[in-house]
Amino acid sequence: MFIAYATNVDQILVLRFIAGLGMGGATPVLLALASEYSPQRFKGTVTTGVLLALPAGAMLGGLLAVKILPVLGWQGIYLIGGGFPLLLLFVMYFLLPESLEYLAQNNKSSSLSSIQKILNKISPGIGEIKAKDLLQPNKTQQQKAKLAILFQNNLARTTIGVWGTYFFNWIAWFMLLSWLPTVLKQAGLAPENAPYASVTVNAAFILFALPLAYWLPKLNTAKILTFMLITGLVIVAGLGLFIESNQWGYIFALIALAGFGIGGQQLALNYLVVAAYPTQVRATATGWAIGMGRMGAILGSAIGGIVLTQYGVSGYFYALGVPLVLALCCVFLIKYRIPQVQVDA
Incomplete structure (x- = not known):
């Protein structure tokens, strides 16, 4: 909200960095809370629904921004975009339950x-x-909650792989989401059209997510993640090549595909822990994996402006490839079909 009163680019970058800390951290916290309050048999459906609501809201925000910009200017977008969440904060304080x-x-x-x-x-x-x-809690529950259990029974390599996959993929996705309209405006796109980039990537994410939600339980998680990450690398390379050509048709087509190649992993990651860990430690593994994703989301939201300032619009998209490559390497570390292990009481 204070961005509306910024008088130079440096102030905007600092305020966007601070906003990125909050926006990047809120999403995984919300997902974790929704998952906790969901019935066991509907947990995956509820988590997917919450995940899809986020791009739906971003898409609506982009459409509203297109209408607001000619009337109130860019400052009006930040005033309204910051004011409504503040009002929602008071509602959530009284209505949203704490984690049990x-x-x-x-x-x-x-x-x-x-x-x-x-x-x-x-x-x-x-x-x-x-x-x-x-x-x-009894001794068995206490043992389950210990971080050390994720590095015992030959699980250390898997844990490092899962944490890295979550962390680096969330860096890439939130770096893209948080800064895409700004990057396109700097590349020469008319300011009134820049919000359509957010609409495009989020609408594509929803369209890709619907069939993915059905097929993912039937697919090999490692293979689908590998395919998505490779697709994401091709997309960011293409965006880096085309972004300064003003061929906006190609650019927006690649942005739409990013909804699968960079964003689609958000759904696949929900099945990663299930595929990689035995039942006894799955709850602990899920909590720590989401925590790593939370850190990646915060970092990705915050550093986009720094990357853009240092490396320009082409360099920004090429830089997105770095966390994608690292996430891909982490997928190869994960061992699947782990046998059940005994958790000592």
């Missing part, structure tokens, strides 16, 4: 009271929850 897992680990009487209230809303008449049921 977090509350259960916070050994306070107020946490137990909060858990009781949330569970009563979910299932009225559930009865009184005892502190010992939630705040004193």
Whole structure:
């Protein structure tokens, strides 16, 4: 919101960096919270729905920006785009429940009271929850929650691969999403048309995601991730070559394909932990993988302006290839069909 009052490019870059920290971190937190409150059999469907709602909102924002820009100017876009989330913040504070897992680990009487209230809303008449049921997990649960378990039983290489795949892919995706309209304007696209880039990549992501959500449980996760990442590398190389040619038809076609080659991994990653870890440690593995993705999202959202300033529009797209290559290398580290292992009590 404060970007609307910026008086030079340096101020805009600093404020966009700060905004990137928040926007990059919010998405994986939201996904984790939605997953936690979903019934087990609908967890994948709910997570996919939340994931698709994010590009749908970005697409709507792009369409609104096209209408707002001629009337209120670029400052109006940031005022409205920053003002509505602030209003939503107050609504979320009162309506959005805290993570039950977090509350259960916070050994306070107020946490137990909060858990009781949330569970009563979910299932009225559930009865009184005892502190010992939630705040004193048994030894097996404690062992599961330890980070070290992800590096035992020949899982170390897989854990490094999974963390790296999440981290580097989220860098690329959020770097693209956060800075694409700015990059295209700097490349010569008319400012009033730049928001259509966000509309294009997010609409394509949704279109690709619908069949992917159906087929991914039936496909080899490693192979589909490899194919997506290679496709993403071809796309960013093409964008680097065409971006200064003003051939906007080709450029927007490549941007649409980026919805699959860079964004499609967001769906495939949901199945990565399931394919790579035994059941006993899967919950712990998922939490840490999402955490790594969260760090990548924050970093990707924040550094786009720095990359653009240092290397220009062509260099920006070529730079997107670096995290994609690293993510591809990490996929090759992952071992699949891991046998069940015993978690010591």
